[in-house]
Amino acid sequence: MAEGAEGGLARRAYAFLLRPEASVIVVSVALVIYFEIANQNFLSTANVQTLSQFVAAPVIIACGEIMLLICREIDLSVGQVFALAPFLMENINDLGVPEPLAIVGALAVCALIGLTIGLITIGLRVPSFITTLGMLFLITGLTLTISRGYPANTAGEPWLIGFMGGWSYSEILWALAIVAVMHIVLRHTRWGLHTVAIGGNIVASGEAGIAINRIKIANFVLTSTLGGFTGLLEAFRVGSIDPLAGGSNMMFLGVASGVIGGTAIAGGAGTIIGGLVGGIMLGVMQDGFTLQGINAFTFDIIIGAAILIAMVANIHLARLRGGGAQ
């Protein structure tokens, strides 16, 4: 009995180490230990709160990008939708629509942007890299036009502001909830399974009768909507809306979280949990090096190099796992 349980435990531990997220979890834990030793404040309540805010936004963005990357697409414009959404909300609110409904309205417009990206990409057979590169500039211009280039304050009832990101941990709780839902979508629904199948073998998916276009368009809609939602959360948390918020930096953090977490840039494989872990690792590094008081100029060099190393390492580990078994 005891022996069997032990064997089971060892097998489980081995199975865990074979998972794409495992190496990133190990590295993240090591980084946390290092920063805590180097700086006693790293695990203080105040810093854990700051850390959670670093992590939340890229992780939510990653949930959408991971679905797109798995089916061999990408959305470069999600960071611009992030900036646009709060202004949409504000403008709809100014029309006399109550704020909760204005939020829904803003998200609906974001979904429509995703739908447009999907229809152009699928209907006109333009690579999504190109479609969303165009969208990136188009939406930047749109946001600047709507805002006239000025930031604004986020208005609203205290409970709504708190619920939508104002409370200390509400943004990370949103992120974790979205991660949980998207994990289930990817692993336990047809939508998720077919997304993986399309990325793995598009011809076979077509022969099996999978609605390839519908799945891809759904993933574009999802990503834009999540991008807009993240922009709203950040706006409520910070208390102001900025036409230059988010941007390509936010998009790349989302994509990097996914890729560090084991999502294949060539499609066909990836996990939402991996995106969460990748986002946490990026957050730990950003926050940890900030606490260390590293010079702002060298900061980007260190972060950039760390992201590069993490992604290269993960791609190589994936190759080792693929070749090592059997």
Add this chain to the structure above:
Amino acid sequence: MTEAIRAENLVKTFGNVVALDGLSMQVARGETLGILGDNGAGKSTLIKILTGYHQPDSGQVFVDGKPVQLGSVDGARGFGIECVYQDLALVNGLSIYHNMFLKREILWGGPFGFLNHREMRRRAREALEEIGIAISSVDLEVGRLSGGQRQAIAVARAVMSNARILLLDEPLAAMGAREAGLIIDLIDRLKARGDIAIVMIAHNYAQTLEICDRVILVQHGQITFESQAAATSAEQLLDIVRREYRAARAGLG
């Protein structure tokens, strides 16, 4: 033996090219028919008509003796016709059981329609056992299997979905002797069940005569030779094809 599928006077042209020129064939339940012939002879067109992918210009297909309009691949599936193509239509990154149930997933009841992994695993295991394919786990990724195992999974998927007429497109292509043996055994077991009609396209005469009950030779969209496999030698088939080549070369000269 009862007739499973019959085609009469199939004609199919693509522009100026006559792919099928009044071809007729039939297969009974429990019988395995081998289709031999050169590239461009019309074998693939015949298979694609039987799977509902192409529609014939004229002629009629019968299933269980009744005339049918296959209309589409899904339509043909409705009549129990399944085809395993050379590319196998498998997704390497997915597990065996996900592949076997792709687009025919078993769901839990309820509003969300979550995937019922447990039931799909169980049925995939059963289906593989039933046709005698030994695989350690249905959770293995298809990309890690050998060519023969992958072919076996594709065949198992077709059989599991209640195929009564199984079309195999070059099932032994590019396969070593041991791997080919795996598939030949599998075809033998399916044949022994007696309820499935198998039509296979092949290039290797000796192998085809070994596996099939009956062979036909397709040339220029017509059947030029038909015989029970037991009464046929590879030499005989080779002779016919050799005559064809000589005639073609004389024509060119």
